[in-house]
Amino acid sequence: MHNIHRIGYRFAFALVMLFCANLTYAEQPQVQVIVNNNVNVTTLSESSVRWIFSMRQTTWQDGSAIKVYVLSKQTPAHQHFCKNVLSMFPYQLERMWNKLAYSGLGEKPILVSDSQEMLNMISQEPGAIGYVFSTSLPPGAHAVRIVKEG
Amino acid sequence: MNRAVIIFSFFIFYFAHSPRSLASDIVWHGFGAQGIIQSSDSNFINDTGDASLRLTEVGLNTSYRINQKLRVSAQGMYINGGNRFDEGLRLDYLFLDYQLLNTQSWNVNAHLGRYKNYHWLYSATRDVPHTMPSIVLPQSSYFDAFRDVSLGSDGISLTAQHLNGLGEWDVRWSYGSSHIKYEQTENLMSQLATGELDHDFDTQFSVSFTPLGSGLSLGMSLLRTDFSYKPGDNDVFIKGKAKLGRVMLSLSYSAEYWDINAEAMREKTEFKGFFRDGSDADSISEGLYVQGRVFVHPDVTLLARFDTFDANRDDRNGTKFQQNSGDTIPAYFAYRDQLTLGASWDFSANWRVRAEYHKIAGRARLAPVFIPDTVINDSKYWDIWALQIIYWF
Numbered sequence: 403m404h405n406i407h408r409i410g411y412r413f414a415f416a417l418v419m420l421f422c423a424n425l426t427y428a429e430q431p432q433v434q435v436i437v438n439n440n441v442n443v444t445t446l447s448e449s450s451v452r453w454i455f456s457m458r459q460t461t462w463q464d465g466s467a468i469k470v471y472v473l474s475k476q477t478p479a480h481q482h483f484c485k486n487v488l489s490m491f492p493y494q495l496e497r498m499w500n501k502l503a504y505s506g507l508g509e510k511p512i513l514v515s516d517s518q519e520m521l522n523m524i525s526q527e528p529g530a531i532g533y534v535f536s537t538s539l540p541p542g543a544h545a546v547r548i549v550k551e552g
Numbered sequence: 553m554n555r556a557v558i559i560f561s562f563f564i565f566y567f568a569h570s571p572r573s574l575a576s577d578i579v580w581h582g583f584g585a586q587g588i589i590q591s592s593d594s595n596f597i598n599d600t601g602d603a604s605l606r607l608t609e610v611g612l613n614t615s616y617r618i619n620q621k622l623r624v625s626a627q628g629m630y631i632n633g634g635n636r637f638d639e640g641l642r643l644d645y646l647f648l649d650y651q652l653l654n655t656q657s658w659n660v661n662a663h664l665g666r667y668k669n670y671h672w673l674y675s676a677t678r679d680v681p682h683t684m685p686s687i688v689l690p691q692s693s694y695f696d697a698f699r700d701v702s703l704g705s706d707g708i709s710l711t712a713q714h715l716n717g718l719g720e721w722d723v724r725w726s727y728g729s730s731h732i733k734y735e736q737t738e739n740l741m742s743q744l745a746t747g748e749l750d751h752d753f754d755t756q757f758s759v760s761f762t763p764l765g766s767g768l769s770l771g772m773s774l775l776r777t778d779f780s781y782k783p784g785d786n787d788v789f790i791k792g793k794a795k796l797g798r799v800m801l802s803l804s805y806s807a808e809y810w811d812i813n814a815e816a817m818r819e820k821t822e823f824k825g826f827f828r829d830g831s832d833a834d835s836i837s838e839g840l841y842v843q844g845r846v847f848v849h850p851d852v853t854l855l856a857r858f859d860t861f862d863a864n865r866d867d868r869n870g871t872k873f874q875q876n877s878g879d880t881i882p883a884y885f886a887y888r889d890q891l892t893l894g895a896s897w898d899f900s901a902n903w904r905v906r907a908e909y910h911k912i913a914g915r916a917r918l919a920p921v922f923i924p925d926t927v928i929n930d931s932k933y934w935d936i937w938a939l940q941i942i943y944w945f
């Protein structure tokens with residue numbers, strides 16, 4: 403009986419630890435999806451963002467072109483964005499883009515060298531969408547709230 | 553072919569120099585790969601069995617956006633694969649892409665011109681080395697001796713993508729035909745075929761479904777195609793027609809540090825004519841490969857694959873096949889089981905080096921397919937190794 407209690411306590415302790423680990427995780431920097439101020443969008447579902455970054459949606463609802471900007475696959479921001487916003491792994495996204503670019507079906511997103519260039523492009527280019535680790539945004543860009551599904 | 557290359561060059565020149573074009577409307581990509589490959593006891597690469605540098609792939613493509621709905625895409629390439637396929641320049645694709653519908657849940661496009669085969673897991677970028685899992689693809693589905701015909705066609709293709717509460721759907725349809733060069737006829741039928749093989753038409757339909765957030769993708773594709781043959785002088789073959797139908801199922805699962813890809817195919821071939829002795833070559837062949845990859849490091853991938861193919865499912869060990877040939881063609885030409893192990897390393901941005909080894913039992917689908925080379929291919933077991941360096945942009 404005593405043993406059962408001890409196991410129970412240990413189990414509860416493990417659960418608390420797991421919960422704490424989760425909290426610590428949640429406090430890591432968050433990636434935010436950002437768009438140019440001319441894009442009249444403030445909320446997007448997770449699958450809509452995936453649909454855009456897999457280059458399947460190429461126009462905004464008003465018919466204007468979407469310009470997708472990404473960071474290189476080695477950057478923490480890109481990895482974080484893929485896993486936590488798109489629920490995909492970077493290699494899956496890369497495979498999709500390669501298929502588009504080397505079979506003529508479509509175009510790859512535009513690669514920028516760092517988050518500063520990302521902020522510049524998003525704030526200057528009409529129709530632009532990209533992502534950065536949470537930071538203060540320049541006047542020409544605003545963040546989009548991502549609605550998780552399921 | 554030369555005409556196609558000239559048209560392609562012209563297109564590139566025109567768009568690159570057109571005063572109306574803006575830099576942002578044109579996108580360029582390319583790749584180059586050189587390797588060394590050996591299959592010492594088969595004619596897969598060459599007839600001598602020596603290590604060969606005939607493993608070259610170079611390509612350049614461009615996409616020009618005329619407006620939000622209309623785009624032109626083209627890719628030209630040079631390829632050398634030894635005996636595997638004919639060497640030379642080819643226009644891989646050149647089509648007009650018209651976007652019929654683009655919304656938050658639909659993307660529908662029509663392609664007119666020379667389009668790629670978008671229906672199988674690896675068919676769309678078959679000659680683009682860094683997009684392929686290995687140097688030599690699973691031959692059950694990606695049969696090198698018949699590569700040109702399965703690359704794509706000249707005609708029309710429609711693609712639709714849809715997002716709903718269940719997941720993402722891809723539906724594709726295509727109708728067209730391709731030109732079969734003499735080298736391709738030789739690869740398939742042997743040097744004894746002196747006539748002309750024509751690809752009458754090819755129609756394909758495929759659907760794939762990716763349930764939301766699952767990492768899984770399931771696909772199905774159907775192919776119907778007809779060929780006709782006009783014999784030449786002193787030809788061992790006679791006038792004929794061949795009808796071919798293929799059904800394929802595919803599965804992909806992607807986890808963070810590993811993935812699995814598999815495709816199963818069943819192909820029914822019916823001949824009318826073709827063979828002088830009136831032999832019945834109709835058959836239903838079956839093939840399956842299962843491939844696993846492990847991403848042991850962000851830049852290092854290990855691969856293992858098992859690929860199996862039976863030319864006639866009613867004669868899997870080739871006994872009847874050997875008998876029907878009057879014991880001139882061994883039974884092991886009726887099947888093929890292939891084990892592949894490989895590794896690749898991305899040693900710098902846009903650079904990759906990879907190596908692989910194949911151990912094979914059986915020699916089905918070795919060119920020339922109709923009248924195989926039984927002198928060089930005199931045993932059941934054989935192997936292939938290859939090493940390749942790739943650059944892309």
